[in-house]
Amino acid sequence: MSVRKGAPALLSTGTLCAALLLTGCAATAPLAPAPVGPAVTAPPAGDARPHPAPPGRPAGAPATTPAPAPRLPGIGPATQDLVPAGTTQALVVSGSAADSSTSTATLYERGPDRHWIPTAGPWPAHNALNGWTADHSAGDLRTPIGVFRIGDAGGRLPDPGALLPYDQNEEFAISGTGFGGEPLEGSFDHVIAIDYNRVPGRTPLDKERPLGEEKGGGVWIHVDHGGPTQACVALEREELRALLRALDPAKDPVVVMGPAPELAH
Template sequence: MHLPKTSLSVTAAVIASTLGIAAYQYLPDESPGPDSGRAAVAQDTAGGAAAELSVSAPATPRETVQSRPEFPARLPGLGPKTSAQVPPSARQVLLVTGAGKASASAKAVLWQRVDGGWRPGAVWAAHNGYKGWTDEHHAGDLHSPIGVFGLTDAGGLLADPGGELPYHQSGAFYTNDVGLEGESLQGVFDYVIAINYNRLPGTSPMDGTKPLGENRGGGIWIHVDHGGPTHACVSISKAHMKELLRTLDPADHPVVVMGDAASLAR
């Protein structure tokens, strides 16, 4: 027997009422099917209220967004006077911070300009001049000069470890002297980077030209640490020297900013 649509709806409602579920009446002149985009009307048998049903897409998992680290816009620890001496073109800065004005111990960190900020490298133990730091270095005063100096030239007794700075390998970098505290200096010049204090950039670290005059000292390098204070140089471990040489890039105009913490904060 063929029942009209209205009879089918009533029959469905009765069945639904008996089973305690909702009966669905499709809208007139619309056949239910997989392609139907029409909403249906549901008869809630418990409360007798009709509600419009809509088909919602399954919830998608919320994506985890990893924010990029924020680097400081300014080099930490530098005051306005020191910051003003850092060339705008410098994108690599070796920051050597002394423990005190009269201390021969320091920490070195290579900072690199990234995404508008400064990304720090690891903190390396370092030594500086036996008597600490000075604003006006003179030959033989056993102080390291305070300031901002270019790093343009390298060399050493051993071959270039794979860096980008111009490198002068020579047997002249050999020494068998002892340090100020009696420690051996053998191997101290296996790798060196010239600090552009009272020297001509673009020449070998061995070049003895001193534009400020002989009395202002010179030959101040970053070299391999020997476990004690230096005459005026900055020293770090051999492994860190090799890493530094492999990282510094002339295209990034590297400089060293060096001095005791109080002086650098000016």
């Protein structure tokens, strides 16, 4: 049985290009009229007396520049620049080192003052057996580093109250054991698809890989089975259910994930 709630319209990005056409002119342009109002002149060399400031700025006032937008805690400017401007909800999954298979997940929301406020977590999490990579390939047993949208969910069990589109399907069943011999059964009772090498707006079970099969895919947030994953992020069952109820597609949610030193760039 498959039940899928209405998927949102696909996000798209576009590039706005403008061309400026310069044309020659044989006639000589007329002289510009003299400005109206008092002229502002530079003080003579060596004159230390105070002189009027340019119009519109008080004497002695420094030039001002807009304050930079607040960043997610622990996130550096290069990583923050990857977060879409319209995003107001972000799950930060941070590992202690590049080869660590354990991490911490915290959900943040951006308030009216643009500051990011923690709204859930921190939660313990597992990631891939060999840690993290900025160039993920199928079978490398590493979790991709980056900023990815999260907009589709599903699982073997019924929808726990997700705002994201949720596909309940028996195909989410899994068996076998993990790297430490722990049972994998129930790991896909609830999952959230991470938009790495997948087509957004489809069930997490969708197999299309836009970057090619060699770049891996099927990277999810799923129920923790008590050990490292192949490439996914895993949370405890009740914490994942809470995350499913919290994520709001209207807030353009993303996951920001990687080792802490890398995310701090």
